[in-house]
Amino acid sequence: MQAYGPILAPYASRWQDSRGRQIKTGKDESTEHRTAFQRDRDRIIHSAAFRRLKHKTQVFIYHEGDYFRTRLTHSLEVAQIARSIARNLGLDEDLAEGCSLAHDLGHTPFGHAGETELNTAMAGVGGFDHNEQTIRILTRLEHCYASFDGLNMTWELLEGVVKHNGPLAVEKRRATILEIDAGMDLMLDTYASLEAQVAALSDDIAYIAHDCDDAIRAGLLNPDTMHDVPMAGPVLSMLRKNYGTMETSRLVHELTRNLIKTAVQDLLVETGKRLTEIKPGNADDVRHAGFPIVGFSEKIGADLEELRGFLFASVWRHYKVNRMTSKAKRVMRQLYDLFMKEPNTLPDDWQSLDGEPVADLSQERKARHIADYVASMTDRYAMLEYERLFDLGPILR
Numbered sequence: 544m545q546a547y548g549p550i551l552a553p554y555a556s557r558w559q560d561s562r563g564r565q566i567k568t569g570k571d572e573s574t575e576h577r578t579a580f581q582r583d584r585d586r587i588i589h590s591a592a593f594r595r596l597k598h599k600t601q602v603f604i605y606h607e608g609d610y611f612r613t614r615l616t617h618s619l620e621v622a623q624i625a626r627s628i629a630r631n632l633g634l635d636e637d638l639a640e641g642c643s644l645a646h647d648l649g650h651t652p653f654g655h656a657g658e659t660e661l662n663t664a665m666a667g668v669g670g671f672d673h674n675e676q677t678i679r680i681l682t683r684l685e686h687c688y689a690s691f692d693g694l695n696m697t698w699e700l701l702e703g704v705v706k707h708n709g710p711l712a713v714e715k716r717r718a719t720i721l722e723i724d725a726g727m728d729l730m731l732d733t734y735a736s737l738e739a740q741v742a743a744l745s746d747d748i749a750y751i752a753h754d755c756d757d758a759i760r761a762g763l764l765n766p767d768t769m770h771d772v773p774m775a776g777p778v779l780s781m782l783r784k785n786y787g788t789m790e791t792s793r794l795v796h797e798l799t800r801n802l803i804k805t806a807v808q809d810l811l812v813e814t815g816k817r818l819t820e821i822k823p824g825n826a827d828d829v830r831h832a833g834f835p836i837v838g839f840s841e842k843i844g845a846d847l848e849e850l851r852g853f854l855f856a857s858v859w860r861h862y863k864v865n866r867m868t869s870k871a872k873r874v875m876r877q878l879y880d881l882f883m884k885e886p887n888t889l890p891d892d893w894q895s896l897d898g899e900p901v902a903d904l905s906q907e908r909k910a911r912h913i914a915d916y917v918a919s920m921t922d923r924y925a926m927l928e929y930e931r932l933f934d935l936g937p938i939l940r
Contacts, residue, residue, distance in 0.1 A: 550633075551633055551634065551635060552634065554823040554824070554828065554829055555632075555633055555738070556638050556736045557826070558578040558579040558580045558635065558638075558697075561580075561697045561698060561699055563698055564697055564698070565682060565693070565695055565698075565723070565726070566691045568695070579697050580637040580638040580699070580700070581637045583637070583638070583694075583697055584637050584640050584641040586696070587644045587645050587648070587694065588644065590648075590687070590694060591687070592919070593648060594615075596613065596614035596618060596648070596650075597614075597615040597921070598613065598922055599613060599650055599651075599653075599654070599922060600652065600656075600657075600871075600922055601613055601616075601617045601654060601757075611757045612754075612757055614647050614650055617647065617750060618647055619644075621644075621742065621749045622640045622643035622745075624643075624803065624807065625640060625643040625745040626639060628741045628744075628807060629738060632815075632818075634737050635738055638699055638736065638738040638739075639738040639739075639745075641700050642700060642703035642704060642707075642738060643742040643745060645677060646707055646742060646746060648677045648681070649676025649678070649679065649918065650676075650918075651673065651918045651920075652871070652918075652920045652921055652925040653867075653868075653871030653872075653874070653922055654871075656868040656871040656872055656875075657875045657925075660872040661879060661914060661917065663876075664876055665879075665910055665914060668907045668910040668911070669717065669718060669910070669911065670717070671918070672715070672717055673918075675717040675718075675719050675720055676915075677704055678701065678704060678723060679915065681694050682694075682696075682701075682719070684919075698727055698729070699736060699739075701723065701729060702729050702736065703735050703736060703738065703739030704739075705720055705729050705731070706729070706733075706735035707735075707739065707746075709835060710731065710734060711731040711732075716731060730830060733830040733831055734831075734832060734833075734835055734836075735830070736826050737826070740836065740837035743837075744810060744838070744839070747847065748802075748806045748807065748810075749803075751802070751806075751850055751854065752802040753799060754859075755775060755798060755799065755802065755850075755854070756796070758857070758861075759794070759795050760791065760795060763858050763861050764857060764858060766779055766794060766798075772850060772853050773845075773846035773847075774802055774805060774806075774843075774846045774847070774850050775798065775850060778798055778805075781801075805843070806839070806847065809840050810838065810839055812840070813838055813839055813840045813843075823836070874925055878917055878928060878929060879913060881932060882913045882917070883913055886902050886909065886913070887902065888932065889913070889916065893912070901913075
């Protein structure tokens with residue numbers, strides 16, 4: 544059966560023109576019932592790393608409540624926004640969705656707190672970055688296919704993840720990315736496809752909107768104090784005028800959807816203007832434009848930055864979040880330090896790397912291997928491992 548796809552704009556990425564996969568399998572994907580980008584998306588969804596996002600922190604640790612976002616629900620919300628934007632712009636929805644679903648695969652347990660502490664612990668051995676870790680997962684750490692490690696993504700998907708925030712600065716070109724680039728030439732000095740640019744800004748839209756939602760539900764934000772906050776304030780005033788006092792569940796949903804609607808509509812208008820002005824003829828014209836084509840108007844861009852700053856001060860640095868962050872960092876650091884000193888405490892399937900005992904590895908290879916293990920943990924598994932290793936009680940499970 545012939546694979547098919549939507550009618551695309553000239554500047555969209557086309558799976559038929561893909562630069563190929565990391566590993567050549569000899570398979571002719573043009574005869575399949577899925578496009579190459581659909582296959583990328585499906586491989587991500589069925590991966591173990593994607594499932595683990597269910598119990599990885601977005602802002603609040605999973606046990607603090609069933610209604611707070613996790614990395615998994617965040618990724619799904621990003622993908623939904625990205626598909627809607629891509630459809631309106633005539634882009635390949637599957638590539639935009641794949642970039643969205645993959646963008647957080649490399650996150651550690653406990654969100655950015657875990658990443659920060661792991662990076663500090665590895666300062667002398669290459670450091671840790673969740674974007675590089677995502678590439679490690681996509682290219683080597685997933686062990687599900689008989690003939691290759693990783694998920695064997697297309698060039699376009701890997702490019703979209705690596706250049707999530709634009710051309711990759713030299714200081715951010717870590718070992719794994721340089722290794723993949725040497726074999727595939729990811730064009731690190733250029734911008735990514737429009738689909739990847741859409742995924743990146745869909746990430747911003749999603750987390751800014753849903754962090755307002757979660758923070759109000761958690762009692763960290765009082766809607767009555769937000770009337771001077773850009774974007775959120777006008778929405779809350781409109782809701783109060785039209786509906787009076789509302790129960791929290793309705794209020795936060797209306798706030799979230801109106802924030803998303805405002806940002807998405809502005810992005811579509813502004814990006815349409817840029818496309819009309821630049822007139823890119825193909826996806827490579829987008830890469831070589833010299834600036835991002837997908838973007839917000841000056842006003843909404845400034846409003847989003849001010850709202851982000853408000854959330855930073857009021858939520859992300861709230862003392863309750865700081866306490867969680869402090870505890871998470873201790874768990875991450877102590878697990879990493881113990882495994883580095885006593886690698887024989889690692890689970891059996893992590894005791895060796897490429898047939899070599901972990902204890903015999905160079906310091907840098909050992910650190911990276913242990914970081915792969917610690918970063919793969921969910922929040923609850925990390926806490927259980929901590930309990931197993933540091934609690935003096937008889938925990939045998």
